[in-house]
Amino acid sequence: MTSAGIAALATQYAGGVKILVLGPGAREHAIILRLLAEQEPHDITCAPGNAGIALDVPCVNIDANDPDAATSLAVGLDVDLVVIGPEAPLVAGVADAIRARGIPVFGPNRAAAMLEGSKDFAKRIMSEALVPTGRAITALSLLEAETALDDYGAPYVVKADGLAAGKGVLVTTDRDAAVAHASHWLAQGGVLIEEFLNGHEVSLFLLSDGHHVLPLSPAQDFKRIFDNDEGPNTGGMGAYSPMPWLAQRFGSEEAFVREVIDTVGQPVIRVLEAEGTPFVGLLYCGLIITADGIRVIEFNARFGDPETQAVLPRLVTPLSELLFAAATGDLGGRPWPEFSADRTVCVVLASEGYPESPVTGREIVGLESARALAGVHLTHAATAAASDASTDDALIASGGRVLSVVARATSFGAARELAYTAIRRISLDGGQFRSDIAAVVTAAESKIADAEPAGHI
């Protein structure tokens, strides 16, 4: 179907289309809020969603990682498009099953999702596509792992081969810890030892229809739990978009994006297509800008979380049109999506004990007051209804990353101020958030406009 397709469908449904969004968290909430903000009144369902998402659209409590359950729901609702948020359903083959029923799906089949599901597979594709990345070896024994650690030297980078829910990567100068991590993941199925890459990280999302790619605007993620990038890695504690300092390094943000498409995105999509496993969905390029240029540190097969919360509010082109065009092989010949020049800052509120052992079940108060600030919205990651809550707007935290506070303004300074004012209005016992999200880029904004930050961001 062409993308006149979505306009025709929109007319058929008196202005909107039927979309099923699969996934439980803040990324899915961000996708849904963007779709709801479009002119056409789309008919959106989320599965399983959460208590916060349920305030905006109907949620159906199924196991979205189960191909049969997800397919039954999509067929039963007679949707025009399914958008798959997280990696687990992709790797479980949910896209394959729904696609087999003739329903357009935004999200790759299982085989192409291995780009995220196996770091060894990703390295092989990168090597075939001549993509710039760090040297790495897949160790088959502890001896091989130790040899590679000594060969590359400290800091050591040790990665689980398969999906590990953010716990698979260890970057450390402690050789014993590196060896222990390698030993643990060897026993679980596989481990990679990688060369350490030094530089600033950038997340760039590319939409793909299996052949063509279109870029979204870049974002910066903050992966460590504590300020100044200290403490363990998490799923992501905050983000901002765009990344003005890229312009200083590459001439313009567009020049940077063009280089990533030419040297990373398009070659990878072509190799996957040639192998008979076309990638339809979102190719998340996790990049480090080193002194020697752009290097890939990882691919994901889906929108990033929390970067999506920062990127999508700036998207001007209708998201439904882009997702539907990607799902139906129709991205070719389209202009790059348009973004507003506004700055967004997203700060994640996490439960006490996150990431190791989050304490759940605690009441969250003050959501209405946070949301009341103009320019601020919330996306929920792990919230549940509390039957005995003390106030009407109270929910309970049901996981590690609880929600994202997203602020949008014409400067990073203003967006940051708003985001932190809002998050301080929310109370969750033991709740934690980083206080330095977008701090360096805000300082750069007020000194030399758009300068590359000197510190580690």
Ligand code: AMP
């Ligand atoms: P990944 O899950 O592969 O994105 O790794 C998680 C985080 O570990 C990345 O966001 C980086 O901060 C860090 N990391 C991963 N690979 C490397 C590398 N080769 N060199 C330096 N840091 C890395």
Ligand code: GLY
């Ligand atoms: N923010 C990192 C990820 O989505 O994997």
